[in-house]
């Protein structure tokens with residue numbers, strides 16, 4: 213039985229994700245301090261904290277060089293720059309009673325001999341026994357001191373029975389240590405104890421909880437209703453008969469996977485992965501057409517205006533000849549037109565609605581939404597993605613999420629495990645690999661010459677400035693300066709500019725001018741990172757490439773190499789390079805395959821960054837490390853199937869214990 217937490221500390225504990233006494237057991241130490249042995253004063257090594265025991269002789273408040281509490285002990289001075297009155301009283305009392313302190317800290321040589329500054333200490337009677345186990349140091353939060361946490365955890369260890377949620381045969385098969393033993397050991401190991409098996413057990417349990425949760429989510433989805441959309445309508449037939457190009461084998465395969473899902477009366481949740489330029493848009497258009505054929509609506513949402521507009525234009529070119537009415541909702545729309553678009557969506561006149569996330573906000577009502585497509589889903593934050601998932605779940609719509617950032621295997625086996633995945637692993641024919649070059653910033657002159665040569669030859673180029681966050685004023689100013697400078701340096705060339713802070717109409721105009729070839733060089737920020745498609749652009753220069761992330765560099769580079777010309781991507785970097793920047797540039801220079809780059813990215817940054825969870829507050833895995841614990845993840849996957857088949861009630865108990873009410877745990 214779980215006892216209530218003391219109310220005074222409950223809110224602080226909640227910040228640590230601890231909602232019950234039982235949760236305290238899973239609040240595991242970051243590290244340990246060794247208070248099992250006393251070090252004789254004379255033998256304290258420099259730079260390493262040790263535990264010493266010395267009698268207290270005299271206590272004073274000194275004023276030089278700063279007000280401080282000084283406790284003079286035999287052979288050691290303790291100094292406290294901040295102290296409480298009762299701390300002083302306690303030490304004075306100890307001095308009077310002839311007691312000693314056990315102080316934990318670094319012994320340093322001070323003015324008056326050996327001293328410790330701000331040690332942790334306890335007053336002890338002579339001969340008091342030493343701790344037999346290491347002292348845990350827990351992750352904590354402001355206002356919650358280690359001793360308090362230690363006491364709470366110790367009480368929980370004494371009062372909470374730790375029943376193993378896994379059956380003995382499963383433990384045996386996966387060579388897992390018993391739970392109670394593992395938890396006790398991790399909180400209070402003896403010096404030199406091997407905590408490996410205990411950590412393995414805890415990580416396994418966490419991964420298993422995630423696997424079970426995602427499997428149950430998938431099962432619930434399979435039990436819900438959605439419109440069945442058979443792929444036998446006239447529009448689809450006509451479109452397939454007059455496709456603008458021959459689909460690649462991979463495109464045909466994923467199309468079949470999607471159409472098979474749509475034909476079922478349960479909501480699809482499929483992730484369509486394909487490297488930049490692999491041709492996801494036409495697959496999405498085909499899926500939308502199936503919905504329209506069946507008398508339903510589809511929505512296509514993109515993370516930026518530029519991308520939404522590009523989708524709109526492609527969809528219009530392809531589908532308007534078939535008479536499919538498309539509504540286009542974007543920020544730059546005059547209010548009368550916006551009203552008209554919304555009305556068309558609400559009364560069902562629009563078969564397909566295209567826009568940014570505004571499509572799912574601001575009270576846009578769909579008459580009969582059957583399919584929601586999310587383009588470049590990795591650009592939305594974890595929270596937005598979960599919200600979208602919930603919205604289309606409520607609408608009982610099918611969902612197709614598209615991503616050009618390949619998801620490393622371990623991530624798709626964990627966080628994405630409740631989704632079905634289709635992969636376009638082939639580029640349309642005729643793509644030329646992009647030649648990647650690394651140039652130190654000092655070689656700018658050469659780069660300018662290359663731009664001039666390409667543009668004179670009728671090709672076009674991008675110049676990407678390092679505006680990582682469009683809200684960063686100084687970054688933006690630097691981009692504007694770069695634009696002015698390039699215009700001067702490349703006099704005679706037609707230079708355009710696009711960045712995220714421009715009004716939607718201006719942005720569109722700038723993009724269109726570049727798409728039409730009216731401008732030859734486009735100076736831009738990462739607003740062009742996702743999805744922008746101008747095949748005649750064959751040269752990309754990325755300024756301060758060392759400041760970009762791997763996924764960004766890969767996406768940016770994917771903007772070239774889409775047409776008939778051989779393409780080049782020049783990464784201009786500023787020296788000196790940090791170690792991380794050097795590692796990233798090396799990866800992007802040596803790899804063209806998005807999956808390989810994503811694996812490197814995961815190894816360099818960890819999953820939290822990759823999933824975009826940093827500020828999302830969505831709980832991710834606490835203990836398991838997807839890179840280091842991949843074999844354990846495999847084992848947990850197998851065990852999830854075993855456990856669900858053998859004893860579903862036990863499986864649910866296991867989830868509850870780990871996740872409690874955090875329904876979205878481990879999902880992205």
Ligand code: ADP
Nearest residue numbers: 457458459460488489490491492493494640745
């Ligand atoms: P992404 O997967 O990055 O969204 P797009 O759908 O924008 O890629 O496709 C990239 C470019 O390739 C577009 O110009 C598109 O029209 C073109 N394309 C897509 N599929 C094919 C194909 N099978 N053959 C030739 N060109 C294609």
Ligand code: MG
Nearest residue numbers: 492493587743
């Ligand atoms: Mg795209």
